[in-house]
Amino acid sequence: MNKKWYAQPYILWSILFVVVPLLLVVYFGFTTKTADGSMVFSLENFQKFFTPAYLEVFLRSLWYAFISTVVCLLLGYPAAMVLSNRNLKSQGTMVLLLVIPMWMNLLLRTYAWLTLLENEGLINQFLRFIHVLGEGESIQFLYHDGAVVFGMVYNFLPFMILPIYSVMTKLDQSVVEAAEDLGANWWHVFRRVRLPLSIPGVMSGITMVFVPAVTTFAISAILGGNKVTLLGNLIERQFGQMNNWNFGSAISLVLMVIILLSMGFMSSYEKENEGGGLL
């Protein structure tokens, strides 16, 4: 199928709206603003970033994003399997039900969790009402890292389920049947057939969860009470409160490089497993 030219408009588009803007970010990352407002080349931003205070934020963000991705995968994979089950009635409706929450504004949905989870929130009030908690006691659901991971899982779970589901529905049923005819039990069919064939979906899912999770800042602001600083908060602060675009750009560049490296790792994984992988 030689249809390379189909991609031409997109290539032009990418150069103009992806490559050029990023070059501008690179320019900012490698310069600092002098007193008279002009830009001079400098590595100062990177030197500043590689000090313990900032590195810690960086590692913490990667770690939380990793945990969220694992939780999303553990919750999402079985859900995608149930959804893709041919015996399931009204499959289309179910998938729609999965997409609809995402059409409600993310900030609003996250604020709604506050009403449930606060110390004076509905869940704590309910627990007090049924005397699981004493008067004046409350479970602290919010304002710590657990709340931030919770928020990430809530927001990004559909992005894990959908690509896995999408790949699973396309799975060639005859392969499964062949395996079953050959006497494989459910577990064997899963381990040897379904799981390997669903890997492309899993890979897309992982990217779609991990990346926004590394860079989110609204979630840790709302549910974490800004007590947990993540990379997103750090970058946001540079472009906002600190008004230091140069440092903000430099942090983004480091982040980009790390993620691109892990991407390279993932596509080399793909090479070893023909037919799977990211692309």
Add this chain to the structure above:
Amino acid sequence: MIELKKRVLCLAAALCLAASLLLVGCEQKETIRVFNWGEFIAEGVLEDFEEETGIQVIYSEYNTNEDMYNKLKTTSYDVIVPSDYMVQQLIEEDMLAELNFDNIPNYQYIDPQFQNTPYDPENKYSVPYMWCTLGILYDSEKVAEPITSMTAMWDPQYEGRMFMMDSMRDTIGITMKMLGYSVNSEDQAELDAAQAKLIEQRPMLLGYVTDEIKDKLISGEAYLGLAYSGEAGKAMEEKESLAYCVPEEGTIFSIDTLCVPKNAQNKEGGEKFINFMHKPDIAARNAEEMLYGIANTEGKKLLPEEITSDESLYPSDEVMARSELMAVSKEINEKNEAVWQAVMSAN
């Protein structure tokens, strides 16, 4: 299926067409673009301005000075409302136009207390709009005794019921004041002391928020929190038991100003707008509805007694004398940032 596809394509084509038509707006009337803080103008004032002058207002809002600053780099506005330190920065970067005071005769009403400020010493670029103080908003039914000092925010009995402000300069600044230092200090030892204080306080806090503090106190989630007086006033209207105090150690106060950016397309229109905002009755309407401090002497006379005599909104001269405006410089910013970063990554 084919039917469906055709329909989708027709729809797409129609929408693209509609979109391109919408993008070509038409402008005939004289207009000005006003970029203001969210909820920072009394209801009906814009309409009154349009009616009186025939100038149409294109109005948009922002939440932080920095958001406004970023936006200003790409977009032209005729009136903006930066706070004191941002005025200084905008002047330094040559982004503000010198005002023509012939178009702003109402400048005569401006309280001399807010003239010749450090950020605009010659009053060339800015006209004060309203001012406010930073202080403690608290729930009087939940605290043992009325709060008067900043040290209450370090009191263990309120552990797990307090919020500081998610704003580097405000949180560090008010802590510096508590320790008896200047908000704008560059002395490393003084900043280190504030850093130690804030790290000590961190485990007792629920977190760091800005305007959400109103909501947190009204819902009963928190008992104490840092807030600006205008916001505090609005929260107090909603819940009887809330109270606000300006710490006796002195605090940060802030002046929001009306300015015309250099890239304005209708400078004269912008100046007319500024002038209109300082008609005494308009200034009073704004100050009364926003519960911010008024900078207009004639307007102040029109305000109800219960507002002007309220010490939480208009603190005593003594407390005001101990309070400071924030100043910005690269050094102060960097030193504060190091403190903030250390506090934020402490566990």
Add this chain to the structure above:
Amino acid sequence: MKPKRNIAGKVYLFLIFLFLYAPIIILIIYSFNESKFRTWSGFSFKWYIELFSDTKIMAALYNTILVAVVASLLSTVMGTLAAIGIHGMKKWPKRLIMDVTYLPVLNPDIVTGVSLMLLFVFLSIPTGRLTLILAHMSFCIPYVILSVLPKLKQMNPNIYHAALDLGATPMRAMWKVVLPEIMPGVITGLLMSFTLSIDDFIVSFFTTGPGVENLSILIYNAARKGVNPSINALSALMFVVIMCLLLIINKRTKTNVDIMF
């Protein structure tokens, strides 16, 4: 054995849905709250009444929908074509262009936003609805490509050649054979684009112009001062409308939707 697993599966799905819908249910309940704040003070329709006289919310709603529809449709067309093209490419150009495709996905939204803002300044395009649409397209297209490519991979390439052998023009073979085969991916891409566009805040913030607000910007500006309950009312209404619309379409044209997914 099998029915049991089915029931367990359904229970599991139900729990997942409960998790996803809990805050939405709360949001709907609280849209009937008398008080402006989050403490319950009685049942009231007043926010629904105020909603329709609130020109700011109405304008923001219009902007949001307009931008989402235009950006997601254009993105789907361009992204699907691009995916087909990329699928046919040789190893290293494919790799290069995929790396570029991943950039907007991997980049923090704030960098995408700021970088595009810098570009619009550089090209002196006035910010407004146009720049909003362009910016949304730039982060939607990669998601379309990522949804369509797996489908192209799973597709048997022989069916395209078979169609050509049977006398179809390449165009016709593409339209009649390849497109239906990858349709689920295209629809997923469209849905994702629409969803991302409706939900986006950061990129919009940096790329919109004076007076052009979408719902997220409006909510962000309002939320910090306490959410205006009219916005809750609007979300509740939108939710009910979308829900009904989709469920009706789904009932009526059952087979079609099954093909889509």
